[in-house]
Each structure stands twice: as C-alpha cells, then as structure tokens.
Amino acid sequence: MAWRRFARSLVESGRYSSMSSVLQQGLELLRQKTETETVETAALGELVQRRLNGPMISATEMESRVAAMIERKRRVVRVDS
Numbered sequence: 001m002a003w004r005r006f007a008r009s010l011v012e013s014g015r016y017s018s019m020s021s022v023l024q025q026g027l028e029l030l031r032q033k034t035e036t037e038t039v040e041t042a043a044l045g046e047l048v049q050r051r052l053n054g055p056m057i058s059a060t061e062m063e064s065r066v067a068a069m070i071e072r073k074r075r076v077v078r079v080d081s
Helices: 002-012 019-053 059-077
Strands: none
Touching: 002 019
C-alpha cells in the first residue's frame, strides 16, 4: 500500500523515529482537523442563526444596495458603465 511506503520513507529518512511516531502524528493532525471543523461548523451555525434572527430586507432593497455598491466601486476605479 502506498501509505505504508510513504510512512516507511519518513522513518528511513530520519524524519520520524518509528512507524508508531508517524501514526501518532497522523492521528494528532486528524484530531486537530476534526476540532477545527467542529469549531468552524459551530461558528457558521451561529452566523446563520444571527442572520435568521436579525432584520430582513427585501430582494428589491438588496438589488438596490448591490447596484449602489457596484457604482461606488466603478467610480473608485474609474470604470465606465
């Protein structure tokens, strides 16, 4: 298997002292990634909930705001419509 060859090459190159060390490091990285994803998911959920609980604007108002933003950006970079 390719992962075994890769792990063995890490040990043979001296980067890790043993296959167990390679495995421990890999598991630690997976744990960190899982924790990060959990935190990011919770933060996204909080953001969505805040948005749902906050004030809403109509689609027409949103279109107007976007158009105004585009116009401001065009003026800043001096782009003709």
